Amino acid sequence: MCVRTERSLMREPIMDECLQLLADGRRRRVIRSLQVEGETTVEGLTMRLLADGPENSREKIHTELHHTHLPKLQSYGIAEYDRDSGTVQYQSHDGLEQVMDSLPEQTIVPPATAGNK
Secondary structure (H helix, E strand, O other), X not given: OEEEOOOOEEEOOOHHHHHHHHOOHHHHHHHHHHHHHOEEEHHXXXXXXXXXXXXXXXXXXHHHHHHHHHHHHHHOOOEEEEOOOOEXXXXXXXXXXXXXXXXXXXXXXXXXXXXXX
16 A cells, blocks of 8 residues: 655565565664654664664764665655754554564663663
């Protein structure tokens, strides 16, 4: 099903697409952060992911968000990403949220931070 918005053509993810969106651990953490915060910035997401584990540099995480994860989430209508201002806003999606809620928390939040919630 397609829904036209002022900014772009948004597609409603079906199950296979939801699973594909959630296949990447970093993207699951981005989605969970957006669910909690509602609206944030690319820099805010970068710092949150960097705090999850220092396995990557700040620059690498920022680049992945800007060029990979946020555009993909926007293309499915999960996030509204304004590249100019760097703001990211979560767009609720029941199907994706149901799949996220069915996942064990440790698959979304790294074990080192899962206990700190």
